[in-house]
Amino acid sequence: MSAKHAMPEAPAPRTPSGAGLLTASGVTMQFGGLRALNDVSFGLSEGEIIGLIGPNGAGKTTFFNCLTGLYAPTSGSVALRGTPLPQDPAKVTDRGIARTFQNIRLFPSMTAEENVLVGRHVRMKQGPLSSLLHGPGFKRSEAEARSRTAELLEFVGLTRFSGELARNLPYGDQRRLEIARALATEPSVLLLDEPTAGMNAQETEATRQLIFGIRDLGTSVVVIEHDTKFIFTLCDRVLVLVQGELLVEGSPDEVRGDPRVVEAYLGAPPDEVEHQIHAAEENP
């Protein structure tokens, strides 16, 4: 494989581009002898949609886990609006970063409504004592949470499944419910891990519209996806992660034209990839 030799040196550590809503600088994650992430930096600005692509095992989900505090990076730091994020998923969510999971992780035996209500957890003002006594404060916070939940379910188009157990929802609707649950935490950044996996063309399109809608409501979005067509037509900026390193970063057009991406990520003969990319361009 000559492609391997042609691969350029790892890019020098760069200062995060973009304005500073969410910034990661020099994030490295080492699992024993395996370096899953090596010195990855990026920046996300308000109202931006960023795509994160790369072959399987490139470290995309690991990167998400570092951003959300599930993993403590070996070195490097993550900051939201300039303040470093704590290494505790619960506190990170409280600070305004929400996520979905690659393999759907809803609360299967709770209803759709209850799933979203759990998402309201960090925003509800209801202490244990209030939970116990059900006073007027409880009723207020509960009513507020339920009306917000109803709005969110309507937003993602799941109102009719409100009382249905999450496990019984069709696959695509489960992904949408997971997004509604994440939105319930009122995030300023939403991290979506393969939101269209297993969806047909129609559902993928609905998801793309949904993500635009989320952006329009003022939440910035980072999306991991294998579907390059989906990414290139959705995102303002695309990051390519290969073997734990940030290979290329730029607008969809720049990334699409970059030969390194073609070689390293897609791993197919250039002309075939070109064809694929053009096809994506022609049918957005």
Added chain:
Amino acid sequence: MTALEKDVVTEPGPAVEPRGRLAALAPYATALRAAGGLLTVIGAYLPWATFVLNEGPYPEKATLEFFTAPFGVSGFRLHLLVFGIVALVLAFVRTLPSRGRILRALGWGIVAVTVANGLYLTVLGGGFGAITAADGAVAFGAIVALIGGALVLVGAFAGGLGEQLRWGRPLGRYAEWAILLVVFTLLLLLVAAVLTSGGQGSVANPYSGAVFLSFLGAVGGLLAALHAAGVLTWVTAMSERHRAFSAIVLLVVALALPLTGAGTQYWMTVAANIGVYAATAIGLNIVVGLAGLLDLGYVAFLGIGAVVAANFSGATAARFDIVLPFPLVMVISAVVAGIFGAIVGSPTLRVRGDYLAIVTLAFGEIFVRSSQNNIGGLTGGSNAIPGIPPVSAFGQAFNEKLTVGSVELPAGALYYFLIVVIVAAVMAVFGNLKNSRLGRAWIAIREDEDAARAMGIRTGPVKILAFMIGATLAGLAGAFFAHKTGTVSYESFRFLESVTLLAAVILGGMGTIPGAVLGASILFVLPEKLREFSDYRLLIFGIALVLIMRFRPQGLVPDSHRRAELAPEAEPPPPDPGTGTATGKVAVQ
């Protein structure tokens, strides 16, 4: 009846389609059902035992003495007679869409009653001859009734089960209140009848266990039939609509138990014991049922509450010389137990699943061993702490009779009232917490701990809170327990008790209040009733548990959520996949 029938929504629904291996018998379904009902009726009228048993004639004149009073059918034979007649009638009522289900319930009821009595007679009579033919006497009642029950079952399955009936529109408020009143009163009478059926198990009353089991089978069949007919669902929906009213009526009805046939000192004591374990089981239900944390040492918290109360009671063996008023003692016991709950809960931050179970198991053992060794002189060691004085208020000791006007309440009734109030309070705590931010956080942790954390739930404190609140409730019950029994010994809080409590929660249905109460009742009444089976009672008990878990893994009164999860017949309607994708309009705001 006709007025009610009008309200029955006869949904066209899927036609009653027989399925499975018995489908071939479908053409004979009606004949099978009718034959089964008829045989059951005949069985009820036949003698059941070929001889008079050593302990005296079998109850309900089921022995050969039957011939002295041919039509005086009573007891279990009356139950069989009723079931048989209803099955016979239902076999020919074609308009009832759910009759297959009702017949199935009746069939199981007939089988249960017959097996309970037949098996008992066989064992007691020393062989199969006891219920067939021996010494020139014949008594085929059990065999005939069993065949009858089996035929009803086969007929029910062969003809298709049909849908559970759904009852129609809500009635007016006062009509529903009246119905609820009647239903809850009947419930009280039923509970009293179950509790007292067979009488007090003792040497003088050798048949109490068998009579009780048989009655339990009949009640089970009846309730299953009512459920199949949609009556239980209908009443449940009605009580959901009038929550406050139902709660008050239920409380009043519970307090009225001493006025029924169960109003004797013995049954009051049994009922109060059930109350203690019901309150404890509900507390455990928070930990296990809601938060999904397996706790194998939970009874230790009941013990801690009891020990604390004992030490402040003024008993001679008490460590402290202070006598505090009972309400204060309850609070202190609950708080101390809660603190220990938090201590035990803290390892849960690091330990999950099986490992957590072992940690809690170890804690339970620590409690038992320390109290056995009388650590700190707090527990009395192997001498226990005896002589704890009864609770008293206004000069009235709670363990004595009370006469109010013309009504005389049996001794122990006051303790019973007290535990009813405690259980009601514990229920309120459980119910309120379950439907709150905290309760949802617990359930979320049970479902998927990592996802719960990603939703901003600080799982550590939330889990410790579950342990703490559960322990507090157990401590409350423990304080009551200490005063009611008068003696606190480590032997009441062994591992077996923890397991029994856990079994009560799982058997009754995880995460529900009626489940925990029902489970606790069954697990603590059965041993009382099965005394004369002494050596076999744990065996019977174990077999019953295995059977229930095999055929009803979601518990007797399942949570609506868990029911969907574990029910063998997947009933929840799969949402229409055709409409699942149409969300193009979604994001266009």
